[in-house]
Amino acid sequence: MCCTDMALAYVEAHAAWSEANTRPSLGRDYAAFLSREPDGATRAAFAVEGVRCAACMNAIERGLAGLPGVASARLNFSDRRLAVTWEPGAEADVETLLRSLKALGFGAQPFAPDRLADGDAVETKRLIRALAVAGFASMNVMLLAISVWAGNVSDMTPENRDLFHWIQAVVALPAAAYAGRPFYEGAFRGLKAGRVTMDFPITLGVVLTLVMSVAETLSGATHAYFDGAVMLLFFLLIGRVLDQTMRRRMRACAENLATLRCERATLADPEGGLRDVPLSELAPGARILVRPGERVPADGVVEHGASDLDQSLVTGETAAVTVRGGERVFAGALNGSGALTVRVTAPAGASLLDEVEGLMRRALEARSRALVLADRATRLYIPLVHAAAALTLVGWLAAGVGWHAALLDAVAVLIVTCPCALGLAIPAVQVVAAGALFREGVLLNDGTALERFAAIDTVVFDKTGTLTLPEPxxxxxxxxxxxxxxxxxxxxxxxxxxxxxxxxxxxxxxxxxxxxxxxxxxxxxxxxxxxxxxxxxxxxxxxxxxxxxxxxxxxxxxxxxxxxxxxxxxxxxxQAPRPDARDVVDRLVEQGHRVLILSGDRAAAVASVARRLGIAEWEASLAPQDKIARIEALGRAGRRVLMVGDGLNDAPALAAAHASLSPVTASHVSQAAADALFLGRGLAPVLTVLAAGRRARRLMLQNLWFSAAYNVVAVPLAAAGCLTPLIAALAMSGSSLVVTLNALRARLGTVPTPPLPASRPGMPADTRIA
CATH class of the missing domain: 3.40.1110.10 (Calcium-transporting ATPase, cytoplasmic domain N)
Structure with a gap:
């Protein structure tokens, strides 16, 4: 790739990004994006741009909490969705809220899944291009740097060394200008809003390193440090791309729920005529026609006709249910064989499908409140790094050395403390563990779930399609x-x-x-x-x-x-139980886990399966909100719950649990809500993910401790002037290599699952959950 190609790529990516972020405004009439809660409060959702870390989340929530009339502001860190609730009777001042977000350094617009998908696609393409440019520059600049290192200990002339430095500059400067834009923009937005983000030390280290390298090249010095700057960007962009890719899971939830929702309905007039109307025109008491193959557009009661409906949203049962006059049907149910005339009982926005969507949204918002290991580790990083570099600069100036030497040592501190090893400590383990789980038939949706799998002490199973096989x-x-x-x-x-x-x-x-x-x-x-x-x-x-x-x-x-x-x-x-279900339950109990069944099926069917599998605690005939209530009660009691389910009615519970797992035969919504999917007819993957989670967490902690120990040793050496920026860059790269090699251990003996024990004698299964 020549400089012209890189310039063209830069212009093209910048144009695409600008188009995505400067689309025509949705207008000043935000009424269509506001919803009224039963208690009179107003609620709205916004897609927020520029959120990079937990500090951003806290800054947004604290900044908006003080606005007049705002009752709560909760940001879902996973999909950057901000949910704002205004107090009952208060005016929903969206304009003021957007201006406040802009003052904090974040762009926002009313949340729309299609616009979010377009923006994510543009951002992903932009990051991948930046990663490609950084990778290309790293390889070429490092080759040139190695030649200079070898020449410095042999017979390279100063003229040739300076030429190699200038060639490095020609490659590194435009590459760093393009590849570093995601970090530069984040740092600039934070400074503009009076905040120092995680992007700031990265930007400061890269810019100072490049400036010092140009200055050293101009003065004919022995060393330049272009390689350290572009290598740093390359490593950090790897983590940024992985983070962006995993974030798509949250958008899948909204997309899959949208496929169950009808936009229009066939309204039956009192005179007997039929007309197609928007869903918003349906009111309680209206009569609608649902033809075979269509989804029911609203909750209601069947007045005429009979048919088979897929009502897995409510019961979790994949088998169709025969309905006829006088029986209830729910929005999103798929009509199988006969035409139905349904009297609407719930207006648009108040159906069971809307309630399920709301339950999932709130559950995901609650889950995103918990900071993962990397977030907790980086909370103190920024002030410590800045303080170390500043003290180094001031200390050497006070000691009487010149600006050049003092600044060189300060830059060495910034480089040697660059969050490269810290940034790779968690993602590297996630990537390796995800690959190892894939070989064991487990598809990981969310890398952060590995930490949650490690903390599980309670396993909750759905019955139909989970403890039992999906096919009858x-x-x-x-x-x-x-x-x-x-x-x-x-x-x-x-x-x-x-x-x-x-x-x-x-x-x-x-x-x-x-x-x-x-x-x-x-x-x-x-x-x-x-x-x-x-x-x-x-x-x-x-x-x-x-x-x-x-x-x-x-x-x-x-x-x-x-x-x-x-x-x-x-x-x-x-539906017969999965072949190893009893053995897996026995093993979970043997490991000290509490095992329960929460099912939407009838009590007799659940009791029979519970008795056969030796599960003493069970509950039947649960609606989606009931399952969430039970899981939240377990959480309040201090339990860390793994929810294993497959039905559409399990999706909110999967999102509400501490961690979640679904078979690959699960409904699309449940697949999107689950942290991982498993293949095959057995339940052994439940044991697999728990074992893999514990191992991955140990490796993550080891990496974080190593990163901390590395900084404890390297920072004093750099501050004392013992490390040049070149040696600092090599030390930084070496720390990243050690972290990566340690992460590779996640694929060795990933799932040490001992042989399953012989089945225990049957247990009484008449104990219901209190």
């Missing part, structure tokens, strides 16, 4: 092969999930020609003059057989079959 299977019941084969052939014409279990049990069969599906009831076909039916107990006139099957297996659901006037057959279908 035929269970129990002695059925004649002929009945099963005919039922399976009929099941091939059904879209009901339970029909899959019959097809799997019967093996290779062909569908009956001419089979028809009765909306919300089942499937029928006529074969040799005999009508065959498969579906609900009422549809097959098999209420007695269905009741007997449920009594024999309370955990099972029932699908019935009838051939003509013959005796109907009830097939019990259920």
């Amino acid at each position: 299977t035929l269970s129990g019941g002695i059925v004649t092969p002929g009945a099963l084969e005919m039922a399976a052939r009929l099941a091939l014409s059904s879209r009901h999930p339970m029909a899959v279990a019959l097809v799997s049990a019967a093996g290779g069969v062909e569908p009956f020609p001419g089979a028809q599906e009765a909306a919300g009831l089942g499937v029928r076909a006529s074969v040799d003059g005999v009508e065959l039916r498969l579906g609900s107990a009422r549809f097959c006139e098999a209420e007695a057989e269905a009741a007997a099957a449920v009594a024999a297996d309370p955990e099972a659901s029932v699908i019935c079959f009838r051939a003509g006037e013959g005796t109907p057959v009830a097939f019990p279908v259920r």
Whole structure:
């Protein structure tokens, strides 16, 4: 890459960034972005630009807390989403709030997921380009620097040495000007607002090093330090790119919830006409039509029709639920087979889906309040570094040395204390541990979760799809092969999930020609003059057989079959426990973890699974807000909860828990809310992530202690004039290398999971959570 190419890349990136940050304003009418809480308070969300560390979060929240009428301001550090609540009756003065944020050095705009996605894409591209430029410059400048070092101890002439220094300057100066922009801008914004951010010592160290290097080159000195400046930017940009990449997970939550939300609805007029209206026009009492394949746009009660709905949002069950007149339906449920006329009971913005979204938002905001190790370690870094460099400069000037020597030693202090090792201490372990977990079938969504996994003492499981396998299977019941084969052939014409279990049990069969599906009831076909039916107990006139099957297996659901006037057959279908679920639970208990089940399923089904797996504490029929309440109660009691769930109704609980894990078969929203996903049919990854978390935390602490010890030794040496900027740069690079090599240990013996123990005898499972 030549200087012209770098200049063009700079102009292109700057234009893209400027376009993203200077788009037409959303206008001064912010009413569309304000929401009214039940208690009369007004709430709004803003996307904040320029947040880099926990100090930024604290500065924003403290700065806005004093504004008139503002009850609370909470910044989600993960996705830079600022939630502001005004007191009941107070005017929501958005303009004043935005001006206050600008005075603090942060740009902001009303939160919109699509605009956030565009801005994140531009910022990610910008950081990757800066990283590429820094990497290119580091390699080339280091090659030139090595030649100078070798020449200084051999026969290189001063003229050749100066030429090599000037070539380094030609490569390093434009590269540092472009690659360092993310840090320079952060430092400038902080200074403009009267704050000193983590970007300031980085900027100061890079700029002073480059200035000193140019001065040394002009004077024909033996050493220049261009390599130290660009290497520093390269290492720090690696961490910045990783941080930006992991932050996309939070945007995925909003995107996945948005796919469940309807923007419009089909309104049925009192005269019988139909018209398409925006969701905002729906009011309680309105009648809407929901066609097959559509999502229910609002909470309501079925007035006419019958159909199968996917209501996993409420129950967590992946099997479709048959609904008919008088039964409740919820926004976001997917209509399967029949048309429904629904009377709306909740206006736009007050549905269960809106409540789930609000629960997730609040849970994620609460989680972001906890500072991770790197944040805590850097809180004292800035004042200590500045004080050390300033004391070095003043001390040497007081001792009578010249400005040149005093400034050289002060720059050496800034370089040797550069937060490179500290910046890599945590991300390096996260990256290596994430790769090791990937090889074990665990996909890490959030690198910071490793620290939380290490602190877990309580494991909460959902039942359906988590402790059990996601696909249903035929269970129990002695059925004649002929009945099963005919039922399976009929099941091939059904879209009901339970029909899959019959097809799997019967093996290779062909569908009956001419089979028809009765909306919300089942499937029928006529074969040799005999009508065959498969579906609900009422549809097959098999209420007695269905009741007997449920009594024999309370955990099972029932699908019935009838051939003509013959005796109907009830097939019990259920989701079998994961093959190693009992052994994993035994191991967790053996390690001292408290194990619970929190499920939206019915009590009989949960009790059966709990008894089989030896889990004494369980609770059933829980709504999403109930699960969050239970997890928060455990948190207040001092417990660190790992939530393992897969359903849409588990997403808020996954976000509220101290850490979370989901199977890869989970709903998209749950996948986005979870800290990690696991592959396969077993639950052993629960043990894997806990072991990996403990190991990663040990390595992180070791890296932080090494970084601290390195500074304790290196700073006095640099302040005493024993280290030139060149040696300081080498020491800084060496510390980063040591930290990286230590992090590589995270892939050695990542998951020391001993053999699972033999299963314990069954335990009574009638203990509910108090």
